Amino acid sequence: MTLAKIFERLVGEGAPVELTAYDGSRAGLLDAELKVHVRSPYAISYLVHSPGALGLARAYVTGHLDTHGDMYTLLREMSRLTDALTTGDRLRLLAAVMDDPLLRAAVSRRLDPPPQEVRTGRTSWFRHTKRRDAKAISHHYDVSNRFYEWVLGPSMAYTCACFPAEDSTLEEAQFHKFDLVAKKLGLRPGMRLLDVGCGWGGMVMHAARHYGVRALGVTLSKQQAEWAQKAIAEAGLSDLAEVRHLDYRDVTEGDFDAVSSIGLTEHIGKANLPSYFSFLYGKLKPGGRLLNHCITRYDNAQPAIRKGGFINRYVFPDGELEGPGYIQSQMNDAGFEIRHQENLREHYARTLAGWCRNLDDHWDEAVAEVGEGTARVWRLYMAGCRLGFERNWIQLHQILGVKLTDDGDAGMPLRPDWGV
Structure with a gap:
């Protein structure tokens, strides 16, 4: 299953965001003002190992995930589209990812975070x-x-x-x-x-x-x-x-x-x-x-x-x-x-x-x-x-x-x- 199809299954057809991927697939509203481009399988690795905002940030900051259009509007739309996702939806996404040998290989490798990330440690005292x-x-x-x-x-x-x-x-x-x-x-x-x-x-x-x-x-x-x-x-x-x-x-x-x-x-x-x-x-x-x-x-x-x-x-x-x-x-x-x-x-x-x-x-x-x-x-x-x-x-x-x-x-x- 292509990345675009996975995206489409999650947010539905005709989403006001165009998604394109390194595998040549695309989904959502074609030629939309808001675009997300998955440039490499490593973007998915970041998202799988660190679900949510942290994984998104790592993929975007490193350039494995790119965007076009106003960032605020894109985040607002993506937040609206994903608000209704259940745990089951996310598990199905992971299963679809693991069906792809290229993605499975990328996800099996836990990438280092980008240099802009700070780790302050767990010792609160x-x-x-x-x-x-x-x-x-x-x-x-x-x-x-x-x-x-x-x-x-x-x-x-x-x-x-x-x-x-x-x-x-x-x-x-x-x-x-x-x-x-x-x-x-x-x-x-x-x-x-x-x-x-x-x-x-x-x-x-x-x-x-x-x-x-x-x-x-x-x-x-x-x-x-x-x-x-x-x-x-x-x-x-x-x-x-x-x-x-x-x-x-x-x-x-x-x-x-x-x-x-x-x-x-x-x-x-x-x-x-x-x-x-x-x-x-x-x-x-x-x-x-x-x-x-x-x-x-x-x-x-x-x-x-x-x-x-x-x-x-x-x-x-x-x-x-x-x-x-x-x-x-x-x-x-x-x-x-x-x-x-x-x-x-x-x-x-x-x-x-x-x-x-x-x-x-x-x-x-x-x-x-x-x-x-x-x-x-x-x-x-x-x-x-x-x-x-x-x-x-x-x-x-x-x-x-x-x-x-x-x-x-x-x-x-x-x-x-x-x-x-």
């Missing part, structure tokens, strides 16, 4: 040491500043934007996100802000430029820190803003008026959340506010970390997601009074759509800069995450807490004053 965290952050963020400039755009903001209107651009939405954080924190001239996991310094520069705040950002990525310091100097903000290549746990200054954590909590780890929020609480003056912005799970029934999954092995080694209620409880138990929280799930889907377009627009330059395998990782990861936010497999929450004064004063307005 070593996770989130300073050394291991630095290595995990470097894997993802020290790819290439030029690559990130192409993907993220001028804002260099690698976190969920907030779109104030349907027709807002990505840059407008990133500005609005930083401004929303600043307003929730109640920033005013002369205040001191600590931004942990500051990335390329977007929040630090926004607070200094638009609010007259003295802002310190810290990041474990050396490339980010170097880029940010250069950008701060070029913007003439060196008297107010600074970014250091530093673990947040090594910040010695205190008495900050506000702390922002935008996209760092995902890297902290469940076991470290109590000490993390206690540390940030200790850095604030009484009356100071913390804005925690992070990706969350839609519930707490699923595992916080999928050690063998695509995201953990290719994108965020040691990353862990918690439900919004759990994070809020940890903030509360660390001493913060919770004053506001909101879910920006749909905004992250829109943000990722913008990043996907940017990558496609700069595909040739990106491949030349970081290599085709790494560029393929990013194309697959961002398109898949966009689908995840749209389907409510993952969410994005901002949670605002305040460190009360000794007499219980929160210094908060009676009603939120930060608008939409």
